Amino acid sequence: MRPVISVIVPIYNQEKYVGDCLQSMFSHADRQIEFILINDGSTDKSADICRSYMEKYPVNARLINQPNRGLIRTREIGVRDAKGEYILFVDSDDEPLEDAFSTLLDAIHEKRPDVILFNHTSDPVTKAARFQYPFESGAWFTGDGKYPLYQLLCCTDKLNNIWSKCVRSELYADPDVYGDIDDISNGEDLYQSLVLMDIAKTVYFIDKVLYHYRIGNTTMSRSYNPKHFFSEKKVCLRRIKYAQRWSKNGDELVTGAKIWICKILRDVSRKAFLCDKPWPYIKQEMQNLRNDAFYREFYYKTNPDPNPRDLVLKSPLWIMRILKVVYSLKARLRG
Numbered sequence: 277m278r279p280v281i282s283v284i285v286p287i288y289n290q291e292k293y294v295g296d297c298l299q300s301m302f303s304h305a306d307r308q309i310e311f312i313l314i315n316d317g318s319t320d321k322s323a324d325i326c327r328s329y330m331e332k333y334p335v336n337a338r339l340i341n342q343p344n345r346g347l348i349r350t351r352e353i354g355v356r357d358a359k360g361e362y363i364l365f366v367d368s369d370d371e372p373l374e375d376a377f378s379t380l381l382d383a384i385h386e387k388r389p390d391v392i393l394f395n396h397t398s399d400p401v402t403k404a405a406r407f408q409y410p411f412e413s414g415a416w417f418t419g420d421g422k423y424p425l426y427q428l429l430c431c432t433d434k435l436n437n438i439w440s441k442c443v444r445s446e447l448y449a450d451p452d453v454y455g456d457i458d459d460i461s462n463g464e465d466l467y468q469s470l471v472l473m474d475i476a477k478t479v480y481f482i483d484k485v486l487y488h489y490r491i492g493n494t495t496m497s498r499s500y501n502p503k504h505f506f507s508e509k510k511v512c513l514r515r516i517k518y519a520q521r522w523s524k525n526g527d528e529l530v531t532g533a534k535i536w537i538c539k540i541l542r543d544v545s546r547k548a549f550l551c552d553k554p555w556p557y558i559k560q561e562m563q564n565l566r567n568d569a570f571y572r573e574f575y576y577k578t579n580p581d582p583n584p585r586d587l588v589l590k591s592p593l594w595i596m597r598i599l600k601v602v603y604s605l606k607a608r609l610r611g
Contacts, residue, residue: 279336280308280384281377281442282360285368286350287313291320293369293490298326300371300488302333309377311337312354317344322368348457348464351438355448362392363448365439369490373403376486380442389416389480391472392442393425393435396487405485407434413483425473426522429466430515431532435473438465439487447472461503463511470518500551502561505544509570512537534574541575545589555600559593 283301287294301311313330315323326339340357342350355363362384366372376394383392395405410424417425428435447453452471460467473479515537519529548561565571579586588599 279310279360280381281362281364282310282312282354282358282445283364283366284312284351284354284358285314285366286316286347286354287318287322287326287368288316288344288347288350289318289320289322290368291318291322291325294322295325295329297366297368297371298329300373301366301377302329302335302337304372304374304377305333305335306377306381307336308381309336310358310360311335312340312357313337314340314342314350314354316342316346316350348454348460352454355445358445361445362442363445364442366487367439367489370439371400371488371490373397373486373488379482379484379486383480383482384442387480389478390444390447390476391479392482393479394440394442394482394484394486396437396440396489397485398489398491400488403485403488405483406489409434409481409483411481413481415481417479417481418477420524422473422476422479423522423524425479426518426529427532429470429473430519430522430529431536433466433536436463436466436469437489438468439489441469441472443472443476447475450475459503460507460510461501462507464507467511467514470514474518474521500547500553500561502564504547505541505565505568505571508540508544509568512540512574513570534578537574538579541571542583542585542589545575546585549589549596549600550603555597558600559597562593562596 285297290297305311313326315326323339323341330337330339340353342353345353351365364380379394380392383389395407395409397403398406409428425435450471453468457464457467515533516530519533523529545562545565548558548565551558566576576590588596591599
């Protein structure tokens with residue numbers, strides 16, 4: 277019998293959390309679900325932990341071992357291997373909640389939508405919903421009625437995550453879902469979600485928390501990577517493209533997308549400014565950003581959502597140098 281849902285779990289060096297992830301899934305498994313665990317070249321004990329849980333629980337699960345390919349290509353490999361009617365991604369440091377699978381199976385059997393959206397939490401104790409959505413549980417979206425979803429995709433981050441969507445497997449056959457994505461190191465979920473929500477004919481929303489998302493602990497001062505900007509740029513360009521495609525009330529979606537892009541580029545700039553690199557490195561990175569036409573258009577020259585931080589991030593480099601020294605001294609005093 278063909279599985280109803282294929283749960284795909286990319287795994288890379290997650291020995292600390294992958295056991296909790298598998299426990300949460302396997303202890304509430306259903307014969308209608310298959311689990312595809314993909315060990316993406318882990319160098320820790322992740323693969324051994326997977327094998328031990330597969331021996332402990334009599335579930336329909338298989339482990340694929342491969343050289344490191346990165347998250348997005350690992351997900352793609354899982355999709356190609358999947359036999360289910362629907363695809364659900366689970367990150368190996370997260371946990372589906374107890375009734376996640378039963379809720380999704382009920383919705384599939386009763387509604388048969390192309391996409392099921394659901395809520396999630398970042399608090400494992402209270403399980404409080406991370407986002408509030410402007411529509412009721414059980415809402416259907418088709419045709420022009422998908423516009424509220426387009427607003428959230430273009431103007432917020434509330435529908436970015438790929439793991440908050442249970443998607444009919446045929447939708448992943450669209451070449452744009454995985455096209456031209458190899459050099460994207462962050463933002464890949466939104467990059468794909470824009471395509472999936474565009475081609476989905478029916479979307480069904482369940483306002484129920486089904487997933488625990490573990491927020492990372494990376495600090496602002498050490499999280500800057502020059503590749504971050506180029507990834508965000510590529511994703512933001514796709515966001516603008518779909519905002520223009522979907523817009524029907526003047527330029528509402530485009531304006532909202534530009535505001536959100538400003539926030540993203542402000543974050544990129546701030547990470548570059550606060551990173552723990554020598555000033556010549558920071559100066560060069562800020563110059564690189566300001567020399568980029570996309571950065572200048574959507575952040576440096578225009579800003580539809582002003583913020584006090586912009587006074588620092590848009591100031592001349594010699595002023596930024598002074599402020600950087602001041603911030604560094606304050607950080608040392610706090611330490």
